[in-house]
Amino acid sequence: MKLNEIKLENFRNIEKMVCNPCESVNIIYGDNAQGKTNLIESIWLFTGNQSFRGSKMSELIQFNQQQTKITILFSDKERQQNAEFSIGSKKNITVNHIPLKKQSELNGVFYAVVFSPSHLSLIKDGPQNRRKFIDIAVSQIKPQYDDYLSKYEKILEQRNAFLKYSNRYPNLEQDIDIWDIQLSKIGTILSIYRNDYIKKLLSFSQLIYKGLSSKKEEFFIQYISTIYENMDEITVYDDKQVEQYYNKLKETYHLDVKLGYTTCGIHRDDLEITINGHSVKNFGSQGQQRSSVIALKLSEAGILKKATGENPIILLDDVMSELDEKRQDYILNHVKEMQVFITCCDVSNTEKLKNGRVFHIQNGEINEVYDIKT
Ligand code: ATP
Ligand code: MG
Numbered sequence: 001m002k003l004n005e006i007k008l009e010n011f012r013n014i015e016k017m018v019c020n021p022c023e024s025v026n027i028i029y030g031d032n033a034q035g036k037t038n039l040i041e042s043i044w045l046f047t048g049n050q051s052f053r054g055s056k057m058s059e060l061i062q063f064n065q066q067q068t069k070i071t072i073l074f075s076d077k078e079r080q081q082n083a084e085f086s087i088g089s090k091k092n093i094t095v096n097h098i099p100l101k102k103q104s105e106l107n108g109v110f111y112a113v114v115f116s117p118s119h120l121s122l123i124k125d126g127p128q129n130r131r132k133f134i135d136i137a138v139s140q141i142k143p144q145y146d147d148y149l150s151k152y153e154k155i156l157e158q159r160n161a162f163l164k165y166s167n168r169y170p171n172l173e174q175d176i177d178i179w180d181i182q183l184s185k186i187g188t189i190l191s192i193y194r195n196d197y198i199k200k201l202l203s204f205s206q207l208i209y210k211g212l213s214s215k216k217e218e219f220f221i222q223y224i225s226t227i228y229e230n231m232d233e234i235t236v237y238d239d240k241q242v243e244q245y246y247n248k249l250k251e252t253y254h255l256d257v258k259l260g261y262t263t264c265g266i267h268r269d270d271l272e273i274t275i276n277g278h279s280v281k282n283f284g285s286q287g288q289q290r291s292s293v294i295a296l297k298l299s300e301a302g303i304l305k306k307a308t309g310e311n312p313i314i315l316l317d318d319v320m321s322e323l324d325e326k327r328q329d330y331i332l333n334h335v336k337e338m339q340v341f342i343t344c345c346d347v348s349n350t351e352k353l354k355n356g357r358v359f360h361i362q363n364g365e366i367n368e369v370y371d372i373k374t
Contacts (some may be wrong), residue, residue, distance in 0.1 A: 001111050001310045002339050003043060004080075005073040010062040012038040013364040022371065025332060025340045025356030029347060035364040036343035037116070040315045042070050043341065044114050045085050048106030049136070052116050052317075057087050074110060076310055083110065107140070111304055111312035115297045115319055122296070123280050123289045127270035134271065137300050138197045141307040145193055152186045155179055156267060164260045173253065183265060184245035187227065188237060190266045191245075195231050197303070198223045198271065204299035209275075212291045212330050219295060220274045226264040286322045294319060294331065301338060314340045320349050328352060 008017045013035045028036045037053075041060075044052060051060075061068045067088030074081055083095045083106070093100045095109055121129045139145045159179040166172050202221050209219030223231050227248045234241060245265075249256075252263050262268075273280045273292055280292050294316075301312045314335060319342055320328050331342070333354045340356075342349075350358045353372050360368035 001074065001076050001313055003072060003074050003313055005071075006039075006043060007071045008039075008042055008068075009070070010065040010068045011042050011060060011070055012062060012068075014038055014042075015062065015364060017364070017366060019359065019366060021339065021341065022357040023339055025335070025342065025353060027332075027350050027353060027356065027358045028341065028343045028361055029345065029350055029358065030361040031345060034361050036361055037317050038364075039361065040114070040116075040317045040341060040343060043072075043313065044112060044315060045070065046072055046074075046083055046106055046110040047112050048104050048109070052114050052118065057091055060087055072110075081109075107143075108308075111308060111310050112315055113297050113301045113304065113312050114315040114317065115294055116317040119293050119297070120289060122293050123273065123284065127268075130271040131267070131269065133296070134194050134197060137201075137303070138193050140304060141197075142193060145190070148186055148189055148193075152183065152190060152266065155182050155186070156262060156265070159183065160261045163256050163262065166257045166260070172257070176253070180246055180249045183249065183262075184242045187266050188234075188242045188245050191223075191225060191228065191231075191234055191241075191269075192237055194266070194269070195223045195225075195234050200303050200306075201296065201299050204302040205295040208298050208302075209291065209295040211334055212295060212327050214326050217275050217288070218277075219292065220272075220277075221296075222272050224270045224272050225266075226268045227266075287324065287327065290319075290322050291327060298335065305338075311338045314338050316340065316342045318343055318345075320344045320346070325352070332356075 002023050003021055006019050008014045019039065028039055030036055041051060041053060067086060069084065069086040071084045072082065074083070081096055084093070086092045091103070093103060093106065095106070100106065122133050135149060159176060162169060162172060162176055162179070169175055198221060205221060206219050209217065225231055225234070227245050228234050228241070248264055249262070256263050275284055275288050275292065280289055284292065298314065301314055304312045316331065319331060323331070328349065329352055332349070332352050350372070354374045355372060357369065357371050359366050
């Protein structure tokens with residue numbers, strides 16, 4: 001997948017811009033607050049996902065303007081395509097001039113992965129962020145995953161409502177069984193999807209992390225289940241696994257009643273990420289934590305490519321800081337076959353680039369473009 005052109009009108013601080021990236025690495029550099037992340041954000045819109053900044057659509061419109069419009073020309077391995085996004089009193093999206101009903105219909109049209117410094121929370125914060133990461137990643141390649149997950153969440157909500165007001169239900173232990181049976185079935189399916197994804201992620205990320213650390217560090221990631229002790233056994237759905245899930249819910253029933261919520265299940269699971277055997281969250285340096293997230297994001301791209309046959313576009317916002325020269329060199333010069341966009345403040349990063357295009361951005365405008373070939 002290649003982005004050939006992006007045109008912006010009244011998008012945040014960018015009044016008018018046309019950008020024609022090259023098919024390898026594109027560096028967008030400039031001082032703080034000039035519009036680098038804004039440009040990355042405008043590309044990300046076309047994946048159909050929520051803003052990685054958590055912004056509302058209306059916030060994308062330039063101050064004192066009524067509407068913003070972004071148009072892209074892109075090519076997948078079959079053909080050239082175009083898409084347009086306009087946000088005003090209404091949101092209109094077209095692909096090849098045909099209007100879409102929902103933004104999510106862009107899923108499967110335009111593929112990208114994004115790294116932004118806010119994604120460091122994947123390592124630094126609690127398990128909720130890691131579960132969110134895996135849920136979004138799996139649903140990109142297995143569309144049915146979302147349906148299972150929302151069913152699970154609804155049943156869990158009902159079970160928790162019963163637990164919270166347990167004194168109102170004299171036969172709670174029996175009544176709750178109906179939820180336990182359903183949670184066990186769907187929870188088992190979701191555990192298998194997630195575990196399978198993490199195993200794929202492991203093989204990609206170990207290789208990438210080796211490259212990033214000049215073979216000095218060993219990266220490892222695994223799924224930590226609150227139900228199953230040995231995730232290696234959880235590969236295909238069968239009654240034995242459902243039973244194990246069910247039994248665990250029964251085991252924790254009294255604790256659940258005491259606390260008023262369901263204490264085990266996929267909604268409490270986590271990912272463990274280590275470097276050289278030590279938790280990155282607890283012991284990793286800034287550079288190691290950042291490298292881990294980058295490795296995960298690039299792995300996500302590798303898995304997406306395997307599943308769809310398309311190379312996703314890699315968007316790396318402010319990725320260079322805290323990384324040493326070798327790691328910067330890996331990111332600039334060793335991500336092969338994929339189109340990459342990297343934002344940075346420091347002009348010296350552009351000097352390390354061996355092959356690509358550099359855009360200097362100032363006050364929402366591109367005021368210099370040049371190619372580098374060595
Ligand atoms: P940094 O290096 O600090 O990350 P950046 O170049 O990535 O900087 P952006 O996040 O792209 O900066 O933001 C550029 C400017 O856009 C900021 O000054 C911001 O206040 C401004 N901005 C954000 N939203 C809007 C909007 N809706 N209308 C006008 N300007 C906006
Ligand atoms: Mg920025």
